Amino acid sequence: MNISHSDKQQLIVIGNGMVGHHLVEQLVERGATEAYRIIVFGEERHLAYDRVHLSEYFAGRDAESLALCASDYYAEHGIELRLSEAVTGIDRDNGEVVTDKGRYAYDRLVLATGSYPFVPPIPGNDRPNCLVYRTLEDLDAIRAAAEKATTGVVVGGGLLGLEAANALRGLNLDTAVVEFAPRLMPMQVDSEGGELLREKIESLGVQVLTERATQRIEDGGASFHRMVFQDDKVLETDLIVFSAGIRPRDELARECGLEMGERGGVVIDDHCLTSDPAILAVGEVALWNNSIFGLVGPGYQMAKAAAYTLTQGELTFRGADMSTKLKLLGVDVGSIGDAHGDRSPGARMFRYLDQIKQEYRKLVVSSDGKKLLGAMLVGDNSYYDTLMQYYSNGLELPEDPASLILPSTEGAPALGADALPETATICSCHNVTKGDVCASIDAGCTDLGAVKLETKASTGCGGCAALLKSVVDHELESRGVEVDKSICEHFAYTRQELYGIVRVEGIKTFSELIEKHGSSQTQGLGCDICKPAVASILASCFNEPITDASHIPLQDTNDTFMANMQKNGTYSVVPRVPGGEITPDKLIALGEVAKKYQLYTKITGGQRVDLFGAQLHDLPDIWQELIDAGFETGHAYGKATRTVKSCVGSTWCRYGVQDSVGMALHIENRYKGLRSPHKLKFAVSGCTRECAEAQSKDVGVIATENGWNLYVCGNGGMRPRHAELFATDLDDETLIKYIDRFLMFYIRTADRLQRTSVWRENLDGGLDYLKDVIIHDSLGIGEELESQMQEVVDRYECEWANALKDPAKLKRFRSYVNDDRPDPNIIVTEERGQLRPA
Amino acid sequence: MSTATVLKTETEADVSWQTLCIKSDLVAFSGVAAWIETAEGPAQVALFYLPGHETELYAVDHHDPFANANVIARGIVGDLKGQPVVASPIYKQHFRLKDGVCLEDESVQLRTWPVRFEGDQVMIAIEAL
Numbered sequence: 001m002n003i004s005h006s007d008k009q010q011l012i013v014i015g016n017g018m019v020g021h022h023l024v025e026q027l028v029e030r031g032a033t034e035a036y037r038i039i040v041f042g043e044e045r046h047l048a049y050d051r052v053h054l055s056e057y058f059a060g061r062d063a064e065s066l067a068l069c070a071s072d073y074y075a076e077h078g079i080e081l082r083l084s085e086a087v088t089g090i091d092r093d094n095g096e097v098v099t100d101k102g103r104y105a106y107d108r109l110v111l112a113t114g115s116y117p118f119v120p121p122i123p124g125n126d127r128p129n130c131l132v133y134r135t136l137e138d139l140d141a142i143r144a145a146a147e148k149a150t151t152g153v154v155v156g157g158g159l160l161g162l163e164a165a166n167a168l169r170g171l172n173l174d175t176a177v178v179e180f181a182p183r184l185m186p187m188q189v190d191s192e193g194g195e196l197l198r199e200k201i202e203s204l205g206v207q208v209l210t211e212r213a214t215q216r217i218e219d220g221g222a223s224f225h226r227m228v229f230q231d232d233k234v235l236e237t238d239l240i241v242f243s244a245g246i247r248p249r250d251e252l253a254r255e256c257g258l259e260m261g262e263r264g265g266v267v268i269d270d271h272c273l274t275s276d277p278a279i280l281a282v283g284e285v286a287l288w289n290n291s292i293f294g295l296v297g298p299g300y301q302m303a304k305a306a307a308y309t310l311t312q313g314e315l316t317f318r319g320a321d322m323s324t325k326l327k328l329l330g331v332d333v334g335s336i337g338d339a340h341g342d343r344s345p346g347a348r349m350f351r352y353l354d355q356i357k358q359e360y361r362k363l364v365v366s367s368d369g370k371k372l373l374g375a376m377l378v379g380d381n382s383y384y385d386t387l388m389q390y391y392s393n394g395l396e397l398p399e400d401p402a403s404l405i406l407p408s409t410e411g412a413p414a415l416g417a418d419a420l421p422e423t424a425t426i427c428s429c430h431n432v433t434k435g436d437v438c439a440s441i442d443a444g445c446t447d448l449g450a451v452k453l454e455t456k457a458s459t460g461c462g463g464c465a466a467l468l469k470s471v472v473d474h475e476l477e478s479r480g481v482e483v484d485k486s487i488c489e490h491f492a493y494t495r496q497e498l499y500g501i502v503r504v505e506g507i508k509t510f511s512e513l514i515e516k517h518g519s520s521q522t523q524g525l526g527c528d529i530c531k532p533a534v535a536s537i538l539a540s541c542f543n544e545p546i547t548d549a550s551h552i553p554l555q556d557t558n559d560t561f562m563a564n565m566q567k568n569g570t571y572s573v574v575p576r577v578p579g580g581e582i583t584p585d586k587l588i589a590l591g592e593v594a595k596k597y598q599l600y601t602k603i604t605g606g607q608r609v610d611l612f613g614a615q616l617h618d619l620p621d622i623w624q625e626l627i628d629a630g631f632e633t634g635h636a637y638g639k640a641t642r643t644v645k646s647c648v649g650s651t652w653c654r655y656g657v658q659d660s661v662g663m664a665l666h667i668e669n670r671y672k673g674l675r676s677p678h679k680l681k682f683a684v685s686g687c688t689r690e691c692a693e694a695q696s697k698d699v700g701v702i703a704t705e706n707g708w709n710l711y712v713c714g715n716g717g718m719r720p721r722h723a724e725l726f727a728t729d730l731d732d733e734t735l736i737k738y739i740d741r742f743l744m745f746y747i748r749t750a751d752r753l754q755r756t757s758v759w760r761e762n763l764d765g766g767l768d769y770l771k772d773v774i775i776h777d778s779l780g781i782g783e784e785l786e787s788q789m790q791e792v793v794d795r796y797e798c799e800w801a802n803a804l805k806d807p808a809k810l811k812r813f814r815s816y817v818n819d820d821r822p823d824p825n826i827i828v829t830e831e832r833g834q835l836r837p838a
Numbered sequence: 839m840s841t842a843t844v845l846k847t848e849t850e851a852d853v854s855w856q857t858l859c860i861k862s863d864l865v866a867f868s869g870v871a872a873w874i875e876t877a878e879g880p881a882q883v884a885l886f887y888l889p890g891h892e893t894e895l896y897a898v899d900h901h902d903p904f905a906n907a908n909v910i911a912r913g914i915v916g917d918l919k920g921q922p923v924v925a926s927p928i929y930k931q932h933f934r935l936k937d938g939v940c941l942e943d944e945s946v947q948l949r950t951w952p953v954r955f956e957g958d959q960v961m962i963a964i965e966a967l
């Protein structure tokens with residue numbers, strides 16, 4: 001057969017892999033089907049599929065769902081796709097390609113044949129059950145072999161090798177990785193990083209053998225194969241997967257005399273042209289500037305350049321970045337630019353290693369410390385996006401570059417979406433810049449999905465998803481477009497809006513709220529996001545016992561059982577000790593209860609005592625005894641008032657100027673049982689020495705000669721924040737009035753799980769605005785806030801006392817409804833004279 | 839009020855229906871735990887009761903494979919993408935009540951048992967010993 005058309009030129013693409021397919025898409029986009037009749041040959045029987053996510057085939061995805069386009073895409077655009085038909089030769093003299101089925105003339109030809117897995121020349125490498133990991137068919141073969149196997153070995157500890165190891169593990173094989181180099185992923189990580197990686201991977205039960213060169217593979221004794229290493233050590237296994245690197249599939253090019261690289265690959269220029277200007281090459285078969293690019297992103301960029309070349313466009317391929325971020329066997333690994341620092345003379349390094357959390361990060365910076373040249377991450381890729389922006393946009397590093405990799409309470413440092421220049425690459429797979437994203441929004445995209453469709457950003461490896469979202473959200477917001485802030489799929493409202501609805505309509509149950517205002521798309525059960533949030537709102541407004549039948553299904557387990565769940569399913573019990581003041585009798589009672597129920601006892605950071613290890617069914621008895629001794633519940637389990645820490649104050653202390661314990665008791669007894677978006681902590685100090693650390697609390701009070709200074713919005717914990725001075729020299733009454741208003745205003749306007757510190761930082765108008773609302777009553781809601789607070793205070797009842805009165809509620813505290821056996825899974829051991837989980 | 843079963847009927851031939859507890863032991867829109875005897879020995883099940891829903895009763899493993907603690911019955915019940923689920927109270931993974939599959943990691947699955955009401959009794963189908 002020798003087809004040729006007079007009007008159209010004939011364009012042949014060899015290879016229907018990821019890059020070959022991308023080329024076709026680019027050609028279609030550029031209208032190339034007008035000028036060319038296109039024929040695509042694919043050796044595999046499947047339509048081009050997503051090789052990057054190949055492993056998901058084992059997790060249940062099939063060829064169809066991995067396919068890169070709809071099955072009729074080619075036909076629809078008049079492109080002839082010839083699958084299961086490999087090209088066996090190129091006849092340049094006659095301008096023809098040859099297959100088993102015939103000869104086809106070409107005017108232009110593109111090689112997109114990709115690469116093949118390299119199998120080291122080891123005797124025995126061709127035995128049955130010696131396989132590779134590249135195509136769907138390879139995976140079928142592995143799956144079939146694994147059915148009869150119990151053990152598997154991957155030869156090669158690089159990126160793909162570890163991916164293959166994960167797959168074997170997923171097929172329930174006892175898995176080992178054998179690597180020739182002294183460490184795993186030698187391309188991406190250094191010896192420290194490699195060591196961490198090894199530890200992490202071994203802890204998953206995958207055996208790691210480094211510095212092992214396999215000499216031969218022969219019949220095994222216990223298993224199918226025996227691998228013999230250079231030191232005559234042996235390893236037996238049923239199945240072997242080779243993943244020792246890739247080699248370009250350049251045999252066609254070599255045979256027809258195109259210029260080749262020394263170690264293979266078809267040489268191309270910036271236009272993706274080979275030494276024969278009628279022939280182009282793209283993807284992993286192509287060698288540009290002496291490099292093969294084994295990633296899909298650069299391949300896509302070549303495809304785009306080639307499409308331009310074929311349509312007289314002005315776009316060239318100028319090399320591509322090989323930075324990568326991956327999750328291998330659940331372990332984050334990231335590598336940016338010159339990660340080893342060995343390609344940049346004079347470069348300097350910062351390194352951070354945490355052997356407990358198993359994290360490692362390294363920065364390679366220019367000799368003047370201003371530019372990021374490379375970075376390496378093991379264990380936590382949340383640092384990647386920001387570092388990548390510094391690297392790829394040549395942004396000037398902060399004063400102290402180490403801050404970019406040091407752990408911080410705020411998590412990985414983020415470059416705000418607005419700090420990025422228009423030229424910043426957001427998605428390197430599809431080469432989409434921030435400018436492109438903005439342009440798509442200006443052209444009418446109003447949500448993330450539309451931007452993805454329009455720009456293709458985040459549709460390759462997916463590594464840029466978080467960054468893309470933040471840029472899109474930021475850009476939409478700055479254009480005044482509403483960004484969806486619904487708390488979950490059940491309500492198209494924010495927490496603040498739900499609070500308003502509950503207040504205004506006087507709604508008292510979750511079922512009423514979801515019936516009237518929930519999304520109709522769901523089954524109306526709610527979820528673990530909206531249920532506790534609504535429970536908290538209802539409690540802040542009406543303060544009904546959370547154990548009432550209509551509220552109980554809404555609560556987190558801690559609130560349900562009014563105790564804190566521990567890691568083994570037991571609970572801790574924390575009775576309230578207002579202000580930290582406790583009588584000897586009560587102390588003794590605590591001790592007696594702890595002893596009787598064998599509870600581990602610890603003084604908490606909140607000036608009270610925590611009793612750990614109580615089983616569900618013992619909680620009512622424990623609480624009956626505590627209540628008989630005069631205790632109340634301490635709400636250690638709730639997003640609610642926790643403790644009011646106090647110093648001893650003027651009663652005893654020679655410096656004290658006010659009775660700090662008295663005020664602490666007053667405050668704790670007023671606000672106990674108050675539920676809020678997050679927990680509330682208070683403290684009262686008797687003088688400026690501040691022994692109660694009031695300036696680290698949501699509400700802090702410090703005595704002065706003339707009264708009290710009030711501080712608000714402090715936080716200890718994950719991200720400490722000093723409280724800010726809010727008002728000075730207040731008398732008792734004004735102090736309480738301001739705290740009432742402050743707390744209720746917070747409850748009304750904060751997001752779910754937002755501590756006062758974070759709320760304050762997000763409050764438009766800041767502290768001055770807050771003072772206006774609370775002190776100057778600028779919104780005219782001061783009295784309303786006070787009376788709402790008074791209602792909650794008046795409704796207070798110890799939840800445990802309430803539950804103990806009600807046999808129906810107590811039924812809930814059975815470990816099992818049909819048996820009194822204790823949970824056999826709870827095993828304890830003795831340490832320092834107390835019991836703890838074994 | 840309707841009765842409901844979770845599993846297909848063809849498995850019912852070689853199972854025995856046993857009384858687990860009575861209706862008033864259940865907590866509406868929440869879970870309770872119970873012991874059963876199975877062919878492989880004693881097991882703990884979490885029973886969820888969704889009155890008024892198409893399927894009112896579900897029984898899944900009480901054991902949380904992520905936390906390795908017996909706590910599933912104490913999780914919050916909800917629906918995600920139209921499917922009833924329970925969220926583990928410890929690390930908050932979601933398990934579909936219908937088939938026990940974990941939404942965050944589909945390779946993890948809780949066992950499930952057919953359950954139904956017979957009058958006031960809560961019955962569970964256990965493979966014959």
Ligand code: SRM
Binds near residue numbers: 604609636697715717
């Ligand atoms: C028991 C105690 C530690 C101790 O042995 O001292 C403790 C234990 C827990 N803390 Fe705490 N915190 C305890 C004092 C503190 C303090 C110190 C203080 O209050 O003066 C802080 C820093 C101050 C602050 O909150 O601003 C503190 C900051 C946290 C945080 C981080 C909060 C933050 O805003 O960053 C959490 C996590 C959270 O709430 O999301 C937390 C969460 C927890 C939880 C609830 C974690 C959990 O979900 O299991 C622990 C359960 C306690 C239990 O089972 O009973 N705990 N926790 C302390 C109990 C105090 C009490 O009597 O109620």
Ligand SMILES: Cc1cc2nc3c(=O)[nH]c(=O)nc-3n(C[C@H](O)[C@H](O)[C@H](O)COP(=O)(O)OP(=O)(O)OC[C@H]3O[C@@H](n4cnc5c(N)ncnc54)[C@H](O)[C@@H]3O)c2cc1C
Binds near residue numbers: 021
């Ligand atoms: C398991 C796995 C995970 C990966 N993960 C990532 C990742 O996370 N990120 C990343 O960037 N990259 C990843 N890659 C690499 C990525 O898949 C490749 O870079 C990309 O597929 C290269 O595209 P290509 O079109 O050049 O080659 P291929 O996709 O291999 O396509 C080449 C096609 O050409 C066909 N062919 C060859 N010779 C002929 C012939 N003579 N006639 C007809 N057809 C022929 C082949 O059968 C093949 O279908 C991964 C690869 C694998 C195997």
Ligand code: SF4
Binds near residue numbers: 654685
């Ligand atoms: S804060 Fe002042 S009054 Fe309180 S104990 Fe310390 S020194 Fe004494």
Ligand code: FES
Binds near residue numbers: 428430462
């Ligand atoms: S970087 Fe790979 S999809 Fe965007």
